[in-house]
Amino acid sequence: MAVQYHTARFRLVPALAKALTVATPPIRKPGTLWIELPRPIAAGTEPAGHVRIGYARASTVRQSLNTQLDALQAAGVTRVFAEKISTRATTHPELDKAIDLARELRAAGVAVTLVVHEHKRLGRGLDLAALAEQLRAAGINLEFLTGELQGSHDPSGVVFTVLAALSGMEREYIRDRTLEGHESARARGRTIGGAAVTDEAMLSMALHLREQNLSLRDIAARLVITKGKKKGQHPSPATVLRMLREHDGAAAVPTTMG
Incomplete structure (x- = not known):
């Protein structure tokens, strides 16, 4: 695929020449098998249906997912991705699968909403803000069933981004308060983290x-x-x-x- 079309007819019409500047997709390169790329959704086109995809997460293996799963089922979610993994983990495989499926459905012209029990199940601070950017780029809606951010949020708006930033500030505030408490306890001669094991x-x-x-x-x-x-x-x-x-x-x- 050429980066830009160069024909005599287009050179005669400068406006057309400028309009036909085509960026080559990264997967289009010599020696690769041709596959059809997702077709962009035309502006003003009505979505062909609406799918609600659920995601549930527990931080440890011992925690139960029943409360989240029951709430998602009651909210009309039929496809749920669930996993037990820490918020601090660098990757969340089931969440990635949920987003990949949402992207595929959205590219096919279907309206998609990612439904989560609470925003903390997705992450906090920068992680939540980064996820919001992914959803915004794909045109995927987001809904929280409970918690501080309860309700439906449009990733294209600024409200969700602001709330995600506030969530990160909350985490830093809790961390600072914890460190201050530790320093205060040490100043009073108290041991932090259980009985001392050194001698x-x-x-x-x-x-x-x-x-x-x-x-x-x-x-x-x-x-x-x-x-x-x-x-x-x-x-x-x-x-x-x-x-x-x-x-x-x-x-x-x-x-x-x-």
Whole structure:
């Protein structure tokens, strides 16, 4: 496929020459099998039906999806994609499948709405905003059955984008408040994250291993907890890092001679 048509007749009519500048799709290249691309939906064309696709997600395997599935069924959703995976996961396979199906139906001229129990099932902050951009580009509607963003949202409008941004701000606010609470507890001498598993003997061994230029993971694998519920287990690399940082910080404080 040529990037631009060059014929004598079009050169005689400059307006036509400009109108026939065609961008070559990425999949159109020498040696590739020809396939028919989705045809654009003509402006003003009425959708050939309406499909409601549901998506449900739980953050852990132990959490139940029954509440979400029942709500989606009551909302008239017949096709549901469900998975148990953390919000922090970089990919959500079932969500990707739902969006792919929605795109195919939309390209065929069918109106599509992605229905979710609550906006948190899709993600927060930048992830939710990025998803909104995908839906906007494909012309897919979005509906939440409950929660702060309950109702139908048109991805082409600005309301959903603003609410997605507010959701991200909420997450940052909660994170900041949590960190402030931890700092306040430490200032009062309280331990964060359960009972302490480190002691002087573990610190001494960790310092010795650090001098040998071992990684935190290797140091942790050579240490053993001697007390508490985790007795006999290895501390985590994060615990070793915190222990060494506290030691280094205390050693850096100058002492006053009496």
